[in-house]
Amino acid sequence: MKKTAVFLLMLLAGSVTFAQSKREVMRERVDSVLRKNYEKGSYDTLYIKRPDSKLTLKVRGNLSGNYIHAKNTVDGDDIRAKLNTDTRATLSAAATYYGVTAGFAINPAKLGGKNKDMEFNLNAYGNRFGVEASYQLSKTLSGDISDNDGTYHLDKGFLRMATVSVTGYYAFNHRHFSYPAAFTQSYIQKRSAGSWLVGFSYQGGSIKTTDDAPDELGNARIYVGNFAIGGGYGYNLVAKKWLFHLSAQPNVIIFNSNSVKMNGEKRSESLHFPEMIVNSRAAIIYNINTKYFVGTTYVVNSTLFGDLDHYTRQVKWRARAFVGMRL
Numbered sequence: 001m002k003k004t005a006v007f008l009l010m011l012l013a014g015s016v017t018f019a020q021s022k023r024e025v026m027r028e029r030v031d032s033v034l035r036k037n038y039e040k041g042s043y044d045t046l047y048i049k050r051p052d053s054k055l056t057l058k059v060r061g062n063l064s065g066n067y068i069h070a071k072n073t074v075d076g077d078d079i080r081a082k083l084n085t086d087t088r089a090t091l092s093a094a095a096t097y098y099g100v101t102a103g104f105a106i107n108p109a110k111l112g113g114k115n116k117d118m119e120f121n122l123n124a125y126g127n128r129f130g131v132e133a134s135y136q137l138s139k140t141l142s143g144d145i146s147d148n149d150g151t152y153h154l155d156k157g158f159l160r161m162a163t164v165s166v167t168g169y170y171a172f173n174h175r176h177f178s179y180p181a182a183f184t185q186s187y188i189q190k191r192s193a194g195s196w197l198v199g200f201s202y203q204g205g206s207i208k209t210t211d212d213a214p215d216e217l218g219n220a221r222i223y224v225g226n227f228a229i230g231g232g233y234g235y236n237l238v239a240k241k242w243l244f245h246l247s248a249q250p251n252v253i254i255f256n257s258n259s260v261k262m263n264g265e266k267r268s269e270s271l272h273f274p275e276m277i278v279n280s281r282a283a284i285i286y287n288i289n290t291k292y293f294v295g296t297t298y299v300v301n302s303t304l305f306g307d308l309d310h311y312t313r314q315v316k317w318r319a320r321a322f323v324g325m326r327l
Contacts, residue, residue, distance in 0.1 A: 043127055047176040047191045052290065053326035056096040056185060060322040062105070064088045064119060066136060066163065068207075070312040083143035083154065085136075085161070088117055096186060116140075121318070125183045128174040132167045132279075132299070136316070141207070158213040163205035163224075165301055165316060167279050169249060171195040177236060182245035182283035183297055185324060189243055194235035201228045201251045201277040203303045203314065219264070224314075225257035226303060228277040243295075245283035250276055253305060275305035296321045 067084035094103030117138040124131050142156045171177055173195035181189040208221040234247030253276065258269040280302070285295035296319070303314045 042175060043178070043187075044175045047189070047193050048127065048178045048181065049188050049190060051186070051188055051326050054098050055327040056324060057327065058094050058096075058103075058185075058322050058324040060092045060094070060320050062088075062090045062092060062318065062320050064136075064316075064318040066138065066141075066161070066314070066316045068141075068312065068314045071306075072310050079145065079147045081143065081145045083141050083159075085117060085138045086140040086156075088119060096184070101184075123183070125180045125186075126174075127178050127180065127187065128171060130169050130171075130179050132165070134163075134165045134316070134318075136161070136163045136205075138162075139210070158210060159207055160210050161205065161207045163314075163316065164202070165204075166202045167199065167249075167301065168201075169197050169199035169279075171197055171234065177234065179234065182236060182243060182285065183281075185285065185293060185295075188287075189236045189238055192236060192238045194233060196231065196233055197247065197249050198231040199229070199249055199251070199279075201230075201249075201279060201301070202226065203277055203301065219262070221261040223257065223259045223261070224312075226253045226275070226277060226305060227255045228253040228275075230277075232279075234281070241287045243283070243285040243287075245281065245285075247281045249279040251278070252276060256305065258305065269306070269310075272305070272307045276303070278302045278304075291326050292324070293326075294321075294323045 065085055065087045068081065070081045070083075072079045088107065090105045090107045092103055092105035094101055117136070117140055119134065119136045122131075122133045138161045139159070140156045141159045141161045142154050145152045145154055169179075171179065173193065176191075176193035177195035178187040178189050181187040202225075204225040206221060206223050209219060228251035230249060230251030232247060232249035234245070234249075237244040252274055253271065256269070256271050256275070260267050260269065278301075280300045281298070283295060283297040285293060287293045298317070298319045300315060300317045304311065306312055
């Protein structure tokens with residue numbers, strides 16, 4: 001009986017050791033694949049390099065908002081609107097292992113029931129290609145609407161706004177210039193360099209009145225869909241431990257599907273050349289040492305469409321401040 005028990009214990013211990021060994025082999029294989037993908041790429045190591053560490057941890061504070069300025073002339077009556085959403089503040093943490101990032105964010109105001117706006121962001125910055133995508137759902141759009149008779153204040157909850165934004169770029173000088181160095185810190189810019197850019201932008205969404213809106217607003221809904229192509233320039237300035245980034249990418253709208261529906265009557269808005277979507281980015285990074293860094297980034301997407309008598313300008317912005325550590 002004792003011999004049988006000893007045998008079973010030895011068999012169990014061997015099974016556990018085998019399972020641990022198998023997991024270790026699997027972990028090493030995954031680690032090897034990630035490392036090879038992380039290290040490959042065509043870039044000049046005199047200008048760009050990967051961090052020496054494989055793990056990067058960051059804590060970020062985020063602010064974002066959206067505002068709309070519009071003008072329309074109806075039967076000789078000039079109507080102007082200045083509307084904006086509440087500024088959305090979130091805290092987030094992220095871990096990047098060999099270029100693969102996972103993270104989470106919390107909105108303290110939403111947890112307290114003060115702000116029910118939602119926003120989702122997906123950013124993939126590469127040296128050669130990059131994409132920024134976001135979706136925002138807001139019921140805090142408010143502001144003033146004025147006409148020849150006076151000004152009317154539009155309270156929160158009267159309008160529901162949903163917006164989608166997608167922007168992409170291609171950097172011609174990707175061997176020397178790195179967007180990720182400024183926005184994800186997955187690369188390090190060693191020397192100053194710039195690059196011409198080409199890309200596209202899409203801005204879409206809708207604004208409609210809610211059931212809480214007063215009767216004088218009627219049943220209104222605005223549809224917006226603008227696709228644009230263009231180019232621009234970006235530059236990374238390296239000054240000892242500092243990195244300063246600035247870029248602008250103006251895009252000309254070549255297609256739209258904008259329309260206004262008021263009390264069941266729909267009117268499409270024609271394209272007026274030139275209508276623009278301008279993507280602007282800025283960043284400041286300070287490398288305290290090889291392990292710790294701090295920084296801030298700012299991204300603005302501005303859409304302008306219409307003519308002198310009938311135009312809409314929408315600006316979506318996001319600012320971040322962060323502290324990071326490489327391990």
